[in-house]
Amino acid sequence: MRKFSSIFLLSCFCLYFFGYIVYFFAYQYRLTREWEENIWEESYDNSLTEMMEIPLSLPYMANQDDFQTTNLSMEVDGQFLRVVKQRYQNDTLQVVYIKDQQKQKLNEQVSDWIRSITDNAHNNNQNHKLLFAKFFPKDFIANEISNFEIWSSKLDSTNINTSQTDYRDIFLSLKTPPPQFG
Known part of the structure; x- marks a missing residue:
């Protein structure tokens, strides 16, 4: 049954x-x-x-x-x-x-x-924009957000002015070496 x-x-x-x-x-x-x-x-x-x-x-x-x-x-x-x-x-x-x-x-x-x-x-369109803003970083740039959080925590500990942080080098890890011609 x-x-x-x-x-x-x-x-x-x-x-x-x-x-x-x-x-x-x-x-x-x-x-x-x-x-x-x-x-x-x-x-x-x-x-x-x-x-x-x-x-x-x-x-x-x-x-x-x-x-x-x-x-x-x-x-x-x-x-x-x-x-x-x-x-x-x-x-x-x-x-x-x-x-x-x-x-x-x-x-x-x-x-x-x-x-x-x-x-x-x-x-409504507002909820759609909020959902997009919520899920887009999670799916596509999650690694970059974690790198940014680490970098921003280092900046807070060193007390550097925000105008100087704009020109500071950001190191990204490369998994492959650049191609060599020759």
């Missing part, structure tokens, strides 16, 4: 975890198919379209008079956009796009789910 209950609980956890991943990819695929149908049939609302001009210099690229239908997805400043038409005119790529609200909601749902799993509801 114990074995069955542990397998059942593990399968529930896997269904919960992998269910969101399957949901994300399946819904993203469905959104892509819906946009593809709407764009190629031109059944989208033209009042929602906006135009963006991107300076782009391409050699030997001819100016285009008419917009070409296209289906591209891009993210600009945290907003998801669906490009429906584009043309190249006078070293400028002009794109007509619609804001993709459904993809925005999907990504917000997934980020909320990830936040609930990691138990980090108060994930």
Whole structure:
């Protein structure tokens, strides 16, 4: 009975975890198919379209008079956009796009789910900077910190002015001799 209950609980956890991943990819695929149908049939609302001009210099690229239908997805400043038409005119790529609200909601749902799993509801930039400052020295420059602590304790014992300590030689141990040419 114990074995069955542990397998059942593990399968529930896997269904919960992998269910969101399957949901994300399946819904993203469905959104892509819906946009593809709407764009190629031109059944989208033209009042929602906006135009963006991107300076782009391409050699030997001819100016285009008419917009070409296209289906591209891009993210600009945290907003998801669906490009429906584009043309190249006078070293400028002009794109007509619609804001993709459904993809925005999907990504917000997934980020909320990830936040609930990691138990980090108060994930702000300040905590991230503090964690980086805390773990970076430990992982990458731990030897140098111990050398600095030894060196600073020697300075305190000799009572040297801090302006003179800036020019004092620091000896680093080399494990290999320098290469010799000749």
